Amino acid sequence: MSCAAWNVRGINGPLKQKAVSNFITSNKVAIIGLLETKARSINVKNVGKSIRRSWEFVSNHRQSLSGRILIMWDPSLINFQVISSSDQAIHGQVKLMNGPEVFVSFIYGECIATERRRLWADLAVKARGFSHFPWLLIGDFNVCRDPMECSNLSASGSMHDFNNCINTIEVEDIRQIGFRFTWTNKRSGDQATSKKLDRALGNWEWFKLYNHCQASFLPQGISDHSPILVQWLPLCFQGGKPLKFLNYWAQHKDFKCG
Numbered sequence: 001m002s003c004a005a006w007n008v009r010g011i012n013g014p015l016k017q018k019a020v021s022n023f024i025t026s027n028k029v030a031i032i033g034l035l036e037t038k039a040r041s042i043n044v045k046n047v048g049k050s051i052r053r054s055w056e057f058v059s060n061h062r063q064s065l066s067g068r069i070l071i072m073w074d075p076s077l078i079n080f081q082v083i084s085s086s087d088q089a090i091h092g093q094v095k096l097m098n099g100p101e102v103f104v105s106f107i108y109g110e111c112i113a114t115e116r117r118r119l120w121a122d123l124a125v126k127a128r129g130f131s132h133f134p135w136l137l138i139g140d141f142n143v144c145r146d147p148m149e150c151s152n153l154s155a156s157g158s159m160h161d162f163n164n165c166i167n168t169i170e171v172e173d174i175r176q177i178g179f180r181f182t183w184t185n186k187r188s189g190d191q192a193t194s195k196k197l198d199r200a201l202g203n204w205e206w207f208k209l210y211n212h213c214q215a216s217f218l219p220q221g222i223s224d225h226s227p228i229l230v231q232w233l234p235l236c237f238q239g240g241k242p243l244k245f246l247n248y249w250a251q252h253k254d255f256k257c258g
Helices: 014-026 041-051 113-130 157-169 204-210 247-251
Strands: 002-007 029-035 056-059 069-073 078-085 089-096 101-108 135-140 171-173 176-178 198-203 215-217 228-231
Touching: 002 014, 002 101, 002 135, 002 198, 014 029, 014 041, 029 078, 029 101, 029 135, 041 056, 041 069, 056 078, 069 078, 069 089, 069 101, 089 113, 101 113, 113 135, 113 157, 135 204, 135 228, 157 171, 198 204, 198 215, 198 228
Parallel strands: 002 029, 101 135, 176 215
Antiparallel strands: 002 228, 029 069, 056 069, 078 089, 089 101, 135 198, 171 198, 215 228
């Protein structure tokens, strides 16, 4: 069973809807956040039913006229309850059938750095309420953490803001496989640009419970973004749990090395 997020760059066309449906089937997805859907509010129901007739769904059209985020889930496998939403995120509680409760935030950050600061502030508030539970943040943050995450970019204030947010809310990237750069402008030669804009992060409670899980960044297919796939697998490791070192620990006033 998996959780996924995918910036699909529009979901109104039947070919894209079929591609998303096939992606759900082939990867055993139980809940997915579709980003940049460009679906009008009056069309969301038809879009959702075209992809998965028996699934439930929710969007953030009340906060964004363009409906930037559409979440769909299989009610036979999980229960998803929205806690709050904005134009850049939908936060909710996922109850796995016969499993633990997990908080999930589906993210689609704004392109403008000053607008993303509202997202960072929102996440800081949510972190205080989610800190004692497993928390997964997944989606398109529209900013890199480091110049190494872009084919032709230097350090910027946007990266600094993003890393400050990550340290403040005490999360870290989940171990990943697949494509290093998750977005490309699909040009060639000197005009080609690739960046890591999409990611999955977890807090300490997430790593304690799901440290054995990983985030897969798959081929872009119908979009210019890679879909993200995080598998919820039962822990089968016997013995002591492997240590996951979170970078923000080193900034704690009581941290000592050696």
